[in-house]
Amino acid sequence: MLLEIEDVSLLYGRIQALHGISLTVDEGEIVALIGANGAGKSTTMRAISGIRPVASGTIKFAGEDITKLRADLRVRRGLCQAPEGRGIFPGMTVLENLDMGAYTRRDKAGIAQDLARVLDLFPRLAERRKQAGGTLSGGEQQMLAVGRALMSRPKLLLLDEPSMGLAPMLIQQIFTIITEINQQGTTILLVEQNAQQALARAHRAYVLETGRIVKSGTGADLLHDPSVKEAYLGVA
């Protein structure tokens, strides 16, 4: 297992956002995490990337217990998150943002190679390489966030709603890119509102409800599960 989360709870002050969730991600997989607004999807991501401490439970990455490890050290272990929404550096140019993605790396040649790859995946970013991140459109910022996370050449890429606020055309595109990244060897944990697409692309998926995992299975299984259909796919 690349990532193993066991019985993790997390508190925001007195509000408990996660109630003992467990999930696993195997090497090479795309795993989707779906759920309604406020279910705790982003919170789960924060617990994994380490910007929020967990109250109890354990998180293991590549066999190592990282529950108490500092967030920046988790990045060095190969775990990188593209945060939800506008998590880019607004005053830095597109290139500088991408450069920040490679902050933990020192291999110049490898970085240049990955930069070429990211600009190839997102031609829009290539066009706007000198533009300040904060002046990009919402969709472009989203692409930048994904591209920046890729620059760390992570073993596990955490994507929090990469399709948020994108036009239908671009949603298709970003999911195609996600599959492509995965086929190039990166394991992906994907949080999505867009359950239809996420389940169709994912090998396995979990359904989160008010801080608890209520269902799990292969993407295809959940896609045809009646209760999932009703709650998240908008079909009765």
Next chain:
Amino acid sequence: MTTTIDPPERRETAADKLRQGRHAISERWHHAPRWVRWVLLVAVIAFFYALPNKEFYQYLGPIPTPGANFTQVMFTVSIYVLLAVGLNIVVGFAGLLDLGYFGFFAVGAYTVAVLTSPSSDLKTLWPWLAVVAIAIGLTMVSGVMLGTPTLRLRGDYLALVTLGFAEMIRIAAVSSEFLKGQRGFNQIPHPPGQYADGRPWFGVLDARPYYWLVLTLIILVVIGVRNLTHSRVGRAWISIREDEDAAQLMGVPTFKFKLWAFASGAAIAGLAGALFAGKQNFVNSQNFELLNSIIILAAVIFGGSGNIVGAIVGGGLVAYMIERFRGIELFGIELYEYRFLFFGLVLVVMMIFRPQGLIPNRRRAAEFKDRRKEVIVGE
């Protein structure tokens, strides 16, 4: 149904013209050949080295201060510039709100006073030069001690704690027997060095050598800070300022870098305090009012926080303007009495029309736009 509305014709305002003018200057500067920039830079530096000489400044029209010895004023100005450059690392680069920066200045000055002055209980009477390093070290340590518990927390704790720290130092200075309160420490020694005829370089009467010393140190500090900001350290600071969570998600050890920024800022204030103590020859509790912290912070923001040139100009202008009011009477009122009123007015006007400061940092401008958008979205 959609209708297009033509934007109303906008008349060019004075502010627009000013902006264009400034833009033109900065374009020129950035496109000028390297040697032109060097020549200009050297000329500016030479100007400031020459400035405190009466033979020079008497031809400068209204620039010399009427109500105070101009050379002494220039020394004060130089200290403020040094402080602004230091605080700019903390506030401008790392984005940490330090409201008690002058507290570190006080720690530097008192360290020198306690270890060198004959009025001190310690009676060590060490020479000034030996104590400077100790003063810088101690301020750095106090920065680390203050920063370690607070910089881990998000939000406004740092602002509160630094404010409390500066006030604590001031109260200790006023009331502790060891720090001598109002009576203070006298006969603090000067830095070493003498002219061929045996007269010392540094003394109370002639402020020029001190000014030159501070000016030289400013140049050295600025070179150091510039190199730092163009390195991985600088990138880390900027990323923390722009989005701390995102910085952490990119693998930046945010706590470590915040502590570094905070402690190096403190060290520069300690250096400034040590210079001040030597120059004044005397240190007492009246030198460290809270207002000073606010003035320096305002100077950094006024100049354009995040930009070294902005900090220099801000620190210099603010300190100079305050002194410039001295000795000017209007309708029988001494303007100096109202200096902080003007100062406050200028700040308010600035924050309305140019929140990013006089000489903003390119990134900062984008960050400001970004925050404005957030405010509108949040409404």
